[in-house]
Amino acid sequence: MGRGKVEVKQIENKISRQVTFSKRRSGLRKKAHEISVLCDAQVAFIVFNNKGKLFEFSSESSMKIILERYERHAHEAQLDGANNESQGNLSLDCFKLKNKVEVLERNLRYIF
Incomplete structure (x- = not known):
């Protein structure tokens, strides 16, 4: 049962x-x-x-050892998240700039 x-x-x-x-x-x-x-x-x-x-x-022999390890890991994860976010923003900026370049090149073709 x-x-x-x-x-x-x-x-x-x-x-x-x-x-x-x-x-x-x-x-x-x-x-x-x-x-x-x-x-x-x-x-x-x-x-x-x-x-x-x-x-x-x-x-472990001390709780402090594990807590310090946790803090290091959490801090690294926070930094990685910030880096990924900034890279995402850079990728978006790059995409926008490429589109602007294409539009400007098309306009140049029509002008000349």
Whole structure:
């Protein structure tokens, strides 16, 4: 027998919500550990509960190592996005200029 579908919505009862949070947080931590071991992946897991308490897991000796790597990657991706956007603009400008040149050359033919 399989499990039934669980409707995803906030649990109204505060005690049930806290119990579910604790169980699911433990399950997520276990999965994060498993993927780090099985796949040799660097994993960082950060959760804040509704009162602001921090729960974390890191497959590295320090969470800081993974967060620094993430920041470098995010910064590089942001730079790549900006470069792609500027290249797209340059391509559009080039296309417009080519069209203007063609129009001007046609006009020159009619003049002479």
